[in-house]
Structure formats: C-alpha cells, structure tokens
Amino acid sequence: MKIPSHHATTAHLGAIFPFFSENHMLAKSVVIGSNLFGGTFCFDPFEMYANGVISNPNMVVFGQIGMGKSSFIKTYLFRQSIFGRKAWIIDPKGEYSQLAVALNCQPIILRPNGRIKLNPLELGTSDLLVALVESGMKRGLRPIERAGMDISLSIAKAKAKDANLHHATLPMVLNELLDPNESFSSSLFIDQGELKKEIKEIALELRRMVSGDLRGMFDGPTSRGVTPKAKCVVIDLSNLYSSHSLSAVMACATSWLQSEMIERERDGGLFMVIDEAWAVLEDIGVSKWLQKSFKLARSYGVSNIAVMHRFSDLLSGGESGSVQEKLG
Structure with a gap:
C-alpha cells in the first residue's frame, strides 16, 4: 500500500x-x-533580568509602517500595568493619548508658546546642554566651550539656590553664557572679552530654546501640577513632529523624565518608551547623551524601549565606521 x-x-x-x-x-x-x-x-524584561536570562532589560521594537508596532507597544504596556508596571512615553506623533486615557491619565501636550513647560535641567548636569548645542551646531564642542557650559550651569545653580528655586533653568544658563562675569573668565585664565567671543556661538545656539523657535516649552520651571506620578505619562510632541529640532525636543522631554526617574519610589518596574527613535539616532550629539542615559537603566529599575521602523534606522545617522553607527 x-x-x-x-x-x-x-x-x-x-x-x-x-x-x-x-x-x-x-x-x-x-x-x-x-x-x-x-x-x-x-x-517580561524585569523577570528575565532578575532570573539571569538577559543581561539588561532594554528593548528595541522594529516594524514597518502599518505593521502594528505601535499597537503592540500600547497593548504590551496596558497589560504590564496589571502587574504594577508604569510607562513613561515620548510620543512624537500623538499616538499614545488613548493609552493614557485608558489608564486614567492625561497626556502632556507640548507646543511652542504653549501653556505647559518642562524644565530639562532638573537632572542637574551639563550633559544635556552639551547634547543640545552639539545637535544644533552639528559638531562637537571645543574644550573652552565645554568648560564654559559647565561653569555657566554651576553659576546658574548657585543663583537658583540663592533665589530659593529648586533648579536652574535654561534662561539662567543662557544669561551667564551671553554675559560672563570677571569671576567666570578668571576661573578659565582668559580675558573676559575673549571668553565672550569664544562661547558666543554656543550661547546663540542655546538661545533657540529660550527665545527662538522652540521657546515656551523648556525655558522655565516645570509647570505647576505636572508630575509623572501616574501609571502612565505620555509627552505628546506631535506639534513638533515636522520640526528639524525634533531630536533636541525629544532629548529635553526625556531629560525631564529621567530626573523624575531618579527620585521616584522603586515600587515596580518602569518602561521608558521612545517612539520614532530614529530621530534621536540620526543626531550624534543627542545619541551620545541618550546612550549614556540608557546605561543607567538597570540601577533604577527601568526598561528603555526604542521603537523604530527598520534595522537600517540604526545606521541612519552615519556611514560605515562613523560615530553614529557605533552608537547604534
């Protein structure tokens, strides 16, 4: 048969x-x-990390347009909330508002000259300032510029403390860069007028965040009542999705969340989602800053999730052998 x-x-x-x-x-x-x-x-990255299955809890989600990657992320985060996990989301296209509402939260909508401000300097370091300026100027900072940025932030923080403010702000740092005093210049062993010329370019670049096309979002203390204490925090950047400065805006929003991340109670895992992550990776200054930030995830009980269209997005910022490629 x-x-x-x-x-x-x-x-x-x-x-x-x-x-x-x-x-x-x-x-x-x-x-x-x-x-x-x-x-x-x-x-579950937290369970797998705790059991030694993976070496870190960070994730990357790839999917072409229309293949459901955003739907997957939203469903995944909603299900994670059952286990007490929280989600903080950088939302460049305004796709996560319904998730926020489903979890009884309201999205934070940012726009130039809007009613809500976030202070990206609450983290207290100059790394973000350097990333923002490098992003705008498309080059790394010279030693004198980096030193000027560090000192201007230190002076601004001291003045904020004297004024009973919790944190320095971008306008305070900008004021020190535009008009460095004698103490500022002497600390660098350089003439006051010469120092002003040396750091003028980075001051003018930072000015965009204060009185330029990006004003009204990150140029002051965080608006009263804005806090990431809820189950889900969505920062809606859809008003700036077509902006050439999207990566800088995403970095500022992420920095504010990270400052809150450090101070939060460790009452469960936290997912930090950066959608449209290609916008960050194509910018060398912001990429370097974000890579450094991601390395801190494990110590704070955070799983970073970068959402992209395809593997080639990891190479979108540079050619073979470039700094951007290595960062990706």
Whole structure:
C-alpha cells in the first residue's frame, strides 16, 4: 500500500517535530502571542533580568509602517500595568493619548508658546546642554566651550539656590553664557572679552530654546501640577513632529523624565518608551547623551524601549565606521 506524501511548510513541520515542547512561561510575564509550537509566548524584561536570562532589560521594537508596532507597544504596556508596571512615553506623533486615557491619565501636550513647560535641567548636569548645542551646531564642542557650559550651569545653580528655586533653568544658563562675569573668565585664565567671543556661538545656539523657535516649552520651571506620578505619562510632541529640532525636543522631554526617574519610589518596574527613535539616532550629539542615559537603566529599575521602523534606522545617522553607527 502506497501512502501519499504530505506537503507542509517548515513553519508547520516545526510544530510536529518530535522531542520538543514549549518552555514554561515565567509566573509574572505578559502574553505577547503564540510561539512555534502553538503555545503562549510571554516576555517580561524585569523577570528575565532578575532570573539571569538577559543581561539588561532594554528593548528595541522594529516594524514597518502599518505593521502594528505601535499597537503592540500600547497593548504590551496596558497589560504590564496589571502587574504594577508604569510607562513613561515620548510620543512624537500623538499616538499614545488613548493609552493614557485608558489608564486614567492625561497626556502632556507640548507646543511652542504653549501653556505647559518642562524644565530639562532638573537632572542637574551639563550633559544635556552639551547634547543640545552639539545637535544644533552639528559638531562637537571645543574644550573652552565645554568648560564654559559647565561653569555657566554651576553659576546658574548657585543663583537658583540663592533665589530659593529648586533648579536652574535654561534662561539662567543662557544669561551667564551671553554675559560672563570677571569671576567666570578668571576661573578659565582668559580675558573676559575673549571668553565672550569664544562661547558666543554656543550661547546663540542655546538661545533657540529660550527665545527662538522652540521657546515656551523648556525655558522655565516645570509647570505647576505636572508630575509623572501616574501609571502612565505620555509627552505628546506631535506639534513638533515636522520640526528639524525634533531630536533636541525629544532629548529635553526625556531629560525631564529621567530626573523624575531618579527620585521616584522603586515600587515596580518602569518602561521608558521612545517612539520614532530614529530621530534621536540620526543626531550624534543627542545619541551620545541618550546612550549614556540608557546605561543607567538597570540601577533604577527601568526598561528603555526604542521603537523604530527598520534595522537600517540604526545606521541612519552615519556611514560605515562613523560615530553614529557605533552608537547604534
């Protein structure tokens, strides 16, 4: 008796291959879909990190337009909320507002000259300032410029303390850069007039955030009542999605969240989502700053999620061997 042959794809044959069975899912994991064997596929970076399965909890999600990557992220974060996880989201296209509402939160909508401001200097370091200026000037800072940025921030922080302010602001730093005093110049062993010329370019670039096309979003203390204490924080940047300064705006918003991240209570895992991450990766100054920030994730119980269209987005900022490629 001749039995007719059976034709099947490798995907189906994999399901009936003998001696294989699905792994048991972790007790505290979120369902994502089904695996090759027809069983449940679950993934939780915090549980896997705690069990030594992965070396860090950060994630990258790839998907072409219309393939459902945003839907996946929103569903994943909503399910994670059941386990007490929180989500902070940088939303360049305004796609996560419904998730915020579903979790009884209101998105933070930023726009030039809008009613809401975030202070990106609450973190208290000059790294963001350097990234913003390098982003605008498309070059690295010279030693005198970097030193000038550090000292101007230190002076601004001291003046903020004298004025009973919690944090320095961008306008305060800008004032020190535009008009460095004698103490400022003497600390660098340079003539006051010469110092003013040396740091004028970085001062003018930073001015954009204060009185230029990006004014009214990051040029003062954080607006009263704006806090990331809720289950979900969505920073809606859709009003600036077409701006050439999108990467700088995303960096400022992320910096504000990171300052809150450090001070938050460790009452569960936190997801920090950066959608349209290609906008950051194509900018060398902001990329370097973000890479440094991502490395701090494990110590603060944070899983960073970068959302991109394709693998080539990792190379969008530079050619083979470039700094951008290495950062990606």
